[in-house]
Amino acid sequence: MNKTKRIVNVLVHDRPNVLVKLISFFEKRGFRVENINLIKTDKPGISKYNMIISGEDNNIGKSSKQLYKFVETIDVNLL
Amino acid sequence: MKVTGASIIIKKLLEEGVEYIFGYPGGSVIPLFDELYNFTDRIKLIQPRHEQGGTHAADGYARSTGKTGVVVVTSGPGATNTVTGIATAYMDSVPLVIITGQVPVSMMGSDAFQEVDTTAITLPITKANFLIKDIKELTPALDLAFHIAKSGRPGPVLIDIPSDIQKALIDERKIVKGDIKNYSPRHDIDDEKINKVYNMLSESKKPLIISGGGIIISEATEILKRFMEKNNIPVITTLMGKGIYPSREELYFDGLGMHGTYYGNYAVQNSDLILALGVRFSDRILGNVEKFAPFAKIVHVDIDRSEIEKNVQPIIGIEGDVKEVLEKFLSFPELKTDFSDWIKELNQQKKEFPLSYEKGKKLKPQYLIELANKYFPEDTIVVSDVGQNQMWTAQFYKFTKPRTFLTTGGLGTMGFGLPASMGAKVGNPDKQVLVISGDGGFQMNIQELITIKRYALNVKILIVDNAYLGMVKQWQELFYNKRYSATPFTDNPDFRAIAEVIGIKSKTLKDWDKAEEIIKELALSKEPMLIHALIDPDENVFPMVPAGASLNEILLNKEG
Numbered sequence: 022m023n024k025t026k027r028i029v030n031v032l033v034h035d036r037p038n039v040l041v042k043l044i045s046f047f048e049k050r051g052f053r054v055e056n057i058n059l060i061k062t063d064k065p066g067i068s069k070y071n072m073i074i075s076g077e078d079n080n081i082g083k084s085s086k087q088l089y090k091f092v093e094t095i096d097v098n099l100l
Numbered sequence: 101m102k103v104t105g106a107s108i109i110i111k112k113l114l115e116e117g118v119e120y121i122f123g124y125p126g127g128s129v130i131p132l133f134d135e136l137y138n139f140t141d142r143i144k145l146i147q148p149r150h151e152q153g154g155t156h157a158a159d160g161y162a163r164s165t166g167k168t169g170v171v172v173v174t175s176g177p178g179a180t181n182t183v184t185g186i187a188t189a190y191m192d193s194v195p196l197v198i199i200t201g202q203v204p205v206s207m208m209g210s211d212a213f214q215e216v217d218t219t220a221i222t223l224p225i226t227k228a229n230f231l232i233k234d235i236k237e238l239t240p241a242l243d244l245a246f247h248i249a250k251s252g253r254p255g256p257v258l259i260d261i262p263s264d265i266q267k268a269l270i271d272e273r274k275i276v277k278g279d280i281k282n283y284s285p286r287h288d289i290d291d292e293k294i295n296k297v298y299n300m301l302s303e304s305k306k307p308l309i310i311s312g313g314g315i316i317i318s319e320a321t322e323i324l325k326r327f328m329e330k331n332n333i334p335v336i337t338t339l340m341g342k343g344i345y346p347s348r349e350e351l352y353f354d355g356l357g358m359h360g361t362y363y364g365n366y367a368v369q370n371s372d373l374i375l376a377l378g379v380r381f382s383d384r385i386l387g388n389v390e391k392f393a394p395f396a397k398i399v400h401v402d403i404d405r406s407e408i409e410k411n412v413q414p415i416i417g418i419e420g421d422v423k424e425v426l427e428k429f430l431s432f433p434e435l436k437t438d439f440s441d442w443i444k445e446l447n448q449q450k451k452e453f454p455l456s457y458e459k460g461k462k463l464k465p466q467y468l469i470e471l472a473n474k475y476f477p478e479d480t481i482v483v484s485d486v487g488q489n490q491m492w493t494a495q496f497y498k499f500t501k502p503r504t505f506l507t508t509g510g511l512g513t514m515g516f517g518l519p520a521s522m523g524a525k526v527g528n529p530d531k532q533v534l535v536i537s538g539d540g541g542f543q544m545n546i547q548e549l550i551t552i553k554r555y556a557l558n559v560k561i562l563i564v565d566n567a568y569l570g571m572v573k574q575w576q577e578l579f580y581n582k583r584y585s586a587t588p589f590t591d592n593p594d595f596r597a598i599a600e601v602i603g604i605k606s607k608t609l610k611d612w613d614k615a616e617e618i619i620k621e622l623a624l625s626k627e628p629m630l631i632h633a634l635i636d637p638d639e640n641v642f643p644m645v646p647a648g649a650s651l652n653e654i655l656l657n658k659e660g
């Protein structure tokens with residue numbers, strides 16, 4: 022299978038440990054988190070994580086939908 | 101006026117209408133228990149013998165009533181003892197609020213006595229958790245915790261509260277409420293999708309409903325029955341979806357998956373359209389995903405968006421509360437399509453390959469369960485433990501009402517049954533509660549017999565003792581050349597004697613011929629009672645789909 026890289030943007034309610042949740046989310050599914058950027062939005066309490074995720078198959082997109090399981094997740098966007 | 105952290109917590113519990121807490125004290129929650137001492141007339145403490153038992157009890161309370169179960173424990177070992185209970189609740193979407201004590205804020209991070217990082221440990225097994233570092237954060241966290249536990253897909257929420265915060269003072273006027281609207285999932289059900297599904301149904305020849313735990317949680321059982329009976333659509337349930345046994349038996353085909361029925365699995369493998377309602381397609385029902393429901397288009401309805409497309413690819417996924425979705429379906433005119441050939445086909449399978457066991461000789465667990473079903477009232481809450489006893493109960497007890505079968509489906513936690521039954525009884529004092537447990541699981545939280553005695557909780561306990569860790573032994577027998585490594589429990593003690601020492605009425609049951617009389621006595625007993633049944637150690641759970649096999653590759657007995 023091919024190694025792929027995707028940019029995953031997640032808009033979240035900013036709470037302690039969201040970052041930990043995001044990283045372990047991808048790692049336990051066999052993906053690697055190559056890079057993470059935290060961007061504050063104009064709305065207080067809402068942040069955006071821009072992540073570069075790599076993995077052995079192209080299921081990153083499909084898996085990313087499960088980010089909606091977190092109560093903090095507002096929106097998930099894939100580039 | 102200034103108020104303490106502890107009084108804020110208790111006030112919040114009162115505001116939420118909490119009548120019971122399942123709690124166990126310790127150094128870091130003394131202030132909270134001290135405050136609770138002022139309110140013993142309004143909030144009753146149920147104190148287990150072990151925090152794991154208390155957490156399962158709160159879980160049993162929540163599953164059986166639909167209300168949020170509340171747990172209060174101390175830091176460190178108190179908190180870690182709740183972990184199994186929290187994970188159990190998380191996997192089955194049970195609303196709990198767990199309040200743990202923590203070492204004082206100034207000592208956090210110093211490896212203080214009884215300090216553990218509770219929020220880190222419970223991060224993956226809670227919907228959300230909170231660590232309070234300032235008394236100002238307390239009210240918002242409590243508001244959010246109770247809201248998040250119950251909203252959308254329910255689940256456990258934990259709040260870790262350092263002991264100095266419980267004692268700290270805050271000016272009442274400075275208290276701000278939690279902003280719950282940020283955590284209120286919105287589901288606008290897409291009418292176009294509903295229309296499409298209705299059209300697909302009317303064109304289908306072999307439709308099938310799979311009803312899951314979501315149907316129970318959203319209180320949709322009655323509306324589901326109306327929908328399926330109006331349109332003649334056959335139904336099967338997952339383990340978590342039991343409680344909809346309909347008045348029209350010819351439409352009901354029991355369970356699917358590893359220990360479902362032959363005809364239930366046949367229905368899945370031959371259907372052309374599956375409506376999966378509030379199910380999460382766990383591996384225990386799917387078998388081999390590639391070969392699951394080969395002829396069916398799947399419509400998946402779930403309130404949790406992350407479940408849709410997770411394990412199976414539906415043709416239509418609808419994100420929303422199953423009850424609202426069913427209400428929409430029900431507003432359509434009756435389907436004109438005639439499904440009677442399909443229903444006949446399924447009933448033929450049911451007749452040919454029924455659930456069965458050998459009668460009249462050795463004492464069989466299935467017989468005891470059928471007897472219990474006969475002598476206990478219809479609204480009895482039945483709690484199982486894990487293993488063969490759980491599967492037999494699911495197969496042989498007919499659950500006609502929601503919230504009457506409490507079982508740990510997702511985590512499969514041995515030791516769940518006995519404590520969960522206590523919580524069920526606390527929440528349903530007017531109903532009978534029956535727990536059916538294996539000998540192994542019973543011994544995992546056997547100490548809770550003392551709690552049952554202390555609070556005179558009238559639960560009925562049926563231990564089906566096969567002197568083995570039966571379910572594991574079954575796998576060893578079928579797939580590991582009968583090498584019974586670590587499964588014999590031939591040294592089990594006399595459970596009747598143990599019950600009696602604690603002060604619980606008890607009987608031993610060995611013979612088929614005595615079974616009816618003793619199960620009847622169990623059902624009629626006015627006080628808690630335990631039956632220690634010595635069942636045939638060689639009995640197995642069939643049918644069985646081996647792990648990872650397709651639902652077609654089902655074993656009907658040891659020979660295949």
Ligand SMILES: Cc1ncc(C[n+]2csc(CCOP(=O)(O)OP(=O)(O)O)c2C)c(N)n1
Pocket residue numbers: 485486487488489490512513514515537538539540541542566568569570571572
């Ligand atoms: C806490 C825990 N430990 C281990 C297991 C693995 N396990 C699943 S079923 C089972 C056997 C259960 O034996 P028993 O309680 O006697 O019930 P039976 O299967 O005989 O009805 C075991 C060990 C488990 N599910 N939970």
